[in-house]
Amino acid sequence: MSSMREIKNRINATAKTSQITKAMNMVSASKLRKVDKQNRAFQPTRERIKQVLEDILSTYFEVSHPLLIPREIKRTGYILVTSDRGLAGPYNNNLLKTFKAHLAKNHVSNDEFIVGTIGFKGFSFCKRNQYPMINTESVNSRDEIEFIDFQVMSRAFIKDYLDHKVDKIVVFYNHYINTLTQTIATEELLPITSLVNKREKKVSEFLFEPSPQAVIDSLLPIYLENRLFGIILDAKTSEHAARMTAMKNATDNAEEVISKLNLYYNRARQNAITIELTDIIGGANAVN
Amino acid sequence: MKIIVVTPEGELYNEEVTSVVVASESNGEYGILSGHLPIVSTIDTGYIKMTYDQLTYYVVIVNGLVQNQHDIITVIAQDAYIGESKESAFENLFKIRKARIDSNKQRNLELAMAENELKKQIKQTGAGKL
Numbered sequence: 286m287s288s289m290r291e292i293k294n295r296i297n298a299t300a301k302t303s304q305i306t307k308a309m310n311m312v313s314a315s316k317l318r319k320v321d322k323q324n325r326a327f328q329p330t331r332e333r334i335k336q337v338l339e340d341i342l343s344t345y346f347e348v349s350h351p352l353l354i355p356r357e358i359k360r361t362g363y364i365l366v367t368s369d370r371g372l373a374g375p376y377n378n379n380l381l382k383t384f385k386a387h388l389a390k391n392h393v394s395n396d397e398f399i400v401g402t403i404g405f406k407g408f409s410f411c412k413r414n415q416y417p418m419i420n421t422e423s424v425n426s427r428d429e430i431e432f433i434d435f436q437v438m439s440r441a442f443i444k445d446y447l448d449h450k451v452d453k454i455v456v457f458y459n460h461y462i463n464t465l466t467q468t469i470a471t472e473e474l475l476p477i478t479s480l481v482n483k484r485e486k487k488v489s490e491f492l493f494e495p496s497p498q499a500v501i502d503s504l505l506p507i508y509l510e511n512r513l514f515g516i517i518l519d520a521k522t523s524e525h526a527a528r529m530t531a532m533k534n535a536t537d538n539a540e541e542v543i544s545k546l547n548l549y550y551n552r553a554r555q556n557a558i559t560i561e562l563t564d565i566i567g568g569a570n571a572v573n
Numbered sequence: 574m575k576i577i578v579v580t581p582e583g584e585l586y587n588e589e590v591t592s593v594v595v596a597s598e599s600n601g602e603y604g605i606l607s608g609h610l611p612i613v614s615t616i617d618t619g620y621i622k623m624t625y626d627q628l629t630y631y632v633v634i635v636n637g638l639v640q641n642q643h644d645i646i647t648v649i650a651q652d653a654y655i656g657e658s659k660e661s662a663f664e665n666l667f668k669i670r671k672a673r674i675d676s677n678k679q680r681n682l683e684l685a686m687a688e689n690e691l692k693k694q695i696k697q698t699g700a701g702k703l
Binding site for chain 2: 326369
């Protein structure tokens with residue numbers, strides 16, 4: 286059995302760690318609430334842009350855009366939404382594992398796909414595995430994410446799509462269900478197929494300035510980025526939820542370890558006292 | 574007539590106005606007065622000039638949608654900054670954007686350094702083998 290001092294040191298260390306994990310749990314909980322609120326507030330905005338697009342597409346048949354037309358898939362673009370920092374339980378690992386399995390199943394060589402990453406974890410993962418990447422620098426996944434953070438990457442992807450370098454773009458992310466469950470989800474960002482299905486002849490109540498085609502041209506990239514932003518918010522919610530759960534578990538485990546160590550400590554203390562007593566009694570007997 | 578400017582962070586501006594000028598880099602500019610036909614247009618990078626009596630404000634818009642319906646103008650933007658003159662609003666935008674990009678770069682550097690440090694520490698202490 287280790288000495289009393291060693292056990293005491295371990296108890297102190299574990300207690301300090303549990304303090305940190307507890308604090309992280311509470312921080313994540315409050316961040317989760319904030320992101321969840323932002324996520325909910327963002328939905329109407331996204332719907333509104335979608336409505337305008339649907340309005341144009343269902344009224345003007347002659348309007349079309351390459352982003353709307355599916356074509357034969359030669360090269361796929363992937364966007365991985367991960368976090369910047371770890372200590373979020375299986376949040377990043379699950380996603381990256383699923384992604385790796387997906388690549389192994391669907392692609393033969395590295396020329397068939399290109400990856401864009403959001404978050405440092407995904408970036409270093411792709412670098413380690415030597416996947417072809419669209420961003421040379423990691424795209425930050427901050428707690429208050431802004432469009433400017435990932436716009437360089439999303440615009441590069443749209444440009445590649447228009448230049449026929451990429452024929453499909455799929456996003457991998459953690460979808461938030463509730464604080465205890467998050468699942469890996471995939472969403473096809475490009476080509477946009479969800480808008481075109483209902484084409485009915487009707488008269489639009491809006492005037493489009495300067496022309497419906499021009500509005501579509503500039504609105505489609507915005508719509509795409511808004512969708513990506515929504516996905517990132519969803520992933521952020523999952524991240525905080527995952528971290529919250531992981532840190533809660535860590536705190537609980539630390540408490541368990543401390544109570545066990547306390548038991549050992551008391552046993553060691555008793556042992557020491559017993560030895561001391563026998564020493565004294567033995568000494569006293571020897572004198573008598 | 575009312576104007577509502579919305580960004581991902583929430584509502585930026587929600588006020589009564591008498592006239593609005595929408596200016597965009599690629600599409601030129603046009604004005605909206607009360608009673609205008611329902612209109613939809615986009616702004617790549619541009620500004621909206623809002624006038625209420627004698628007061629004039631400028632809102633710089635990045636990648637936005639302008640929609641006018643029943644004398645309510647809704648502007649949905651990815652980024653929007655308000656200023657008292659066109660120049661100050663644009664300056665504000667560029668300053669904030671530049672600061673953001675710089676801080677992102679700094680963060681990347683810090684994260685890479687922190688990761689290396691962590692790897693070193695794990696090797697040194699033999700954590701995970703306890």
